[in-house]
Amino acid sequence: MYLKQADAEKLYQLIEANSQIIIHRHQRPDPDAIGSQLGLKTLIQERFPNKKVLAAGSTSQGLKWLGKMDNVTEADYEGALVIVTDTANQPRIDGHHYNKGAHLVKIDHHPPVDQYGDLQIVYPEASSTCEIIAEISRVLADELPMSANTARLLYAGLIGDTGRFLHDSTTPLTFEVASRLAQTGINLFEISDHFCTMTLNQAKFQAYVLEQLQVSQAGVGQVMITQDILSQFQLTEEQTNAITGLPGTIEGIDAWIIIIEQNVSQGEAWRCRLRSKGPIINTVAAQFGGGGHPKASGVNIHSRENLAKLLTEMDKATTSYRAEQAPSS
Known part of the structure; x- marks a missing residue:
């Protein structure tokens, strides 16, 4: 278990203190980028339904089955908490104005080549950023509980970045996280089928x-x-x-x-x-x-x-x- 309790608690304090939250991820998104971005958005929204939580960036046609992006304006960043998931360096961040909020948080599993953000939750030993977010939910328990809606998004990112558990980034913890996500009742076949089906x-x-x-x-x-x-x-x-x-x-x-x-x-x-x-x-x-x-x-x-x-x-x-x-x- 690599996740530090203090990292999860600091993130939760920022989420709790801010009424407006904007979440970014990297350009040319893969399932882990979209899954971690929208998974975190859903995780926060379901716990704090009165907060305004937006997903910023371009729309991926191939991954639109996971969800869509929001229309985010420069004015939305005033006083906002900005979180960037699955993005090692700032030039790869998809969307503008990410540095114009009140706070900036980085959540990532890439090697730390660009140490940006007021809070950096970076664990290269994680199989995926979705795994890190699932671990944050586990550590925080009742503060940010896991739902099937969130689990579906995180599971998609998890199997995307591990190549359906074939890559050597897969660890025993990866399977533990997958098991916890599966226990929410998500349709594992439906998610996996998106990765197997082609035109x-x-x-x-x-x-x-x-x-x-x-x-x-x-x-x-x-x-x-x-x-x-x-x-x-x-x-x-x-x-x-x-x-x-x-x-x-x-x-x-x-x-x-x-x-x-x-x-x-x-x-x-x-x-x-x-x-x-x-x-x-x-x-x-x-x-x-x-x-x-x-x-x-x-x-x-x-x-x-x-x-x-x-x-x-x-x-x-x-x-x-x-x-x-x-x-x-």
Whole structure:
């Protein structure tokens, strides 16, 4: 149990003292970002129905089944408590004016690269930010009790960031938290089915990715997805999230990059998703201005030269990893 009682109590004191609360999360949200943001919103609203609690940021079409964002104006921030979930650094915060409230709180499970906020509840050992929020509810018990509405959102984020309990970020505590959430009566099948179901075009796109997959001698897989390919399969960039883990199912691939061409008016740009089954890759992403988890990171690249360098650094990281894993003679 990593959560400090004092952190949970300080958060509760701020929630109790503020009548207006605005919750942000990161850009390009995943289930943990949306789940932690809306889960915390629901947790607070059900305990304090007279408080105004808003969720700020852009709408995710692929995750709208979890809930929607609120219309938040600059005036709403005056005297407000602002909480940012699942966001390691300030440039990634989705939405404006987050720093114009009376108080700023950070709740996150990424490595602490940007120590912003009056209160920072950051535990990299947690599988997800949703797990941290579920633990806050457990520690505070009657002050912020768990409901099925909140549990559904937190469970979605939990299984999203753990890859349905397959990633090595999954711990015994993760299963304990999942069990407590399940005991509220949520529909586990309904939530999991959202992660398993795809459109026919997405299924065909998976076949394309496997056909185009290239693997270096170091064991790094790569796939380039252009804007023309997205148009051909009638997919948005967000819909390609379904194939992010696909190269990792191939024997011999220890790390991989999904390279997505961006639609920019000038120059060239690619959004690169870096994933790993062993090598530490967030240090690679950091060399190019990106970041994330040790085995799941992202970076934006703006030249073919840097794209080639990124691939080279991924090869180096994987080669070093394989050397470390080789049995000593």
